[in-house]
Amino acid sequence: MNASVPAVETRQRADVPSNVIELERLSLTVDRKSGEPLEILRDVTLEIGQGEFVCVVGPSGCGKSTILNAVAGISLAGRWSGGVRVYGEESRTFDSRIGYMVQHDTLLPWRTARENVALGGQLSGRSGVDADKLLAQVGLGGFEKSYPHQLSGGMRKRAQLARILAQNTSTILMDEPFGALDYLTKIEMQQLLLQQVGEEKSVLFVTHDLTEAITLADRIIVIGPRPGTVVDVVPVNLPRPRRHDEVIDDPQFRILYDRLWSQLKH
Numbered sequence: 001m002n003a004s005v006p007a008v009e010t011r012q013r014a015d016v017p018s019n020v021i022e023l024e025r026l027s028l029t030v031d032r033k034s035g036e037p038l039e040i041l042r043d044v045t046l047e048i049g050q051g052e053f054v055c056v057v058g059p060s061g062c063g064k065s066t067i068l069n070a071v072a073g074i075s076l077a078g079r080w081s082g083g084v085r086v087y088g089e090e091s092r093t094f095d096s097r098i099g100y101m102v103q104h105d106t107l108l109p110w111r112t113a114r115e116n117v118a119l120g121g122q123l124s125g126r127s128g129v130d131a132d133k134l135l136a137q138v139g140l141g142g143f144e145k146s147y148p149h150q151l152s153g154g155m156r157k158r159a160q161l162a163r164i165l166a167q168n169t170s171t172i173l174m175d176e177p178f179g180a181l182d183y184l185t186k187i188e189m190q191q192l193l194l195q196q197v198g199e200e201k202s203v204l205f206v207t208h209d210l211t212e213a214i215t216l217a218d219r220i221i222v223i224g225p226r227p228g229t230v231v232d233v234v235p236v237n238l239p240r241p242r243r244h245d246e247v248i249d250d251p252q253f254r255i256l257y258d259r260l261w262s263q264l265k266h
């Protein structure tokens with residue numbers, strides 16, 4: 001790993017709404033063990049506006065996590081071109097304005113739920129984070145002293161969400177955070193996430209689940225099979241606040257789903 005993603009050239013963009021994240025023609029080729037080159041990303045251009053919820057969908061291996069990692073400043077070693085800009089500045093290392101919730105369970109097993117959530121505040125240099133209040137907000141009131149092994153998978157996700165909220169970053173990256181959850185728990189977590197991020201935070205959310213993307217996103221970016229490149233950008237104009245059952249009953253849902261599916265089925 002290195003942090004060698006080149007920066008996007010700074011441009012005057014007075015006529016464009018402020019974007020928190022911009023990728024411009026981001027491309028990456030790595031070398032396989034055999035020495036053969038492997039092109040992972042090709043000319044990926046996208047942006048996330050202030051307060052926007054953007055989902056990224058695409059087939060397995062198309063580079064979705066690689067894109068999130070590049071934004072987070074934890075890039076694969078390889079030949080990069082194009083660039084990443086975070087809050088208008090070149091991105092080379094992790095930016096403290098960004099929180100990152102990865103797919104796997106990252107709760108520290110030796111810390112209670114309360115201590116794990118408090119860690120989110122400590123990581124951001126925030127003292128006085130009310131971990132118990134955040135745990136209550138995500139439905140974990142009464143489990144403050146529980147250790148991760150005493151919580152179900154869904155409860156651990158709630159605790160991780162509370163920890164990200166404790167960081168109070170204005171932008172959150174989420175890599176399939178609910179991918180391993182059962183259907184009902186996943187829907188509960190989606191509702192909880194929408195409530196908690198509101199319209200202030202910007203979110204870049206990777207998922208395989210097209211219904212999840214439509215439920216959450218203002219815009220869905222479809223990445224095609226490797227080398228990953230943007231093949232479609234789909235605005236989602238469903239009214240907010242959104243509820244899963246209302247979303248899937250909306251006539252626009254089928255149209256959106258079919259458009260996404262037509263890009264992804266092979």
Ligand SMILES: Nc1ncnc2c1ncn2[C@@H]1O[C@H](COP(=O)(O)OP(=O)(O)OP(=O)(O)O)[C@@H](O)[C@H]1O
Pocket residue numbers: 030040058059060061062063064065066067076226
């Ligand atoms: N450390 C690495 N070294 C070399 N190639 C890698 C490395 N990590 C990932 N890759 C390759 O980069 C490509 C993109 O991987 P990435 O994890 O970004 O895809 P993804 O779209 O997130 O996949 P999934 O949906 O299955 O999680 C894959 O083809 C993978 O084989």
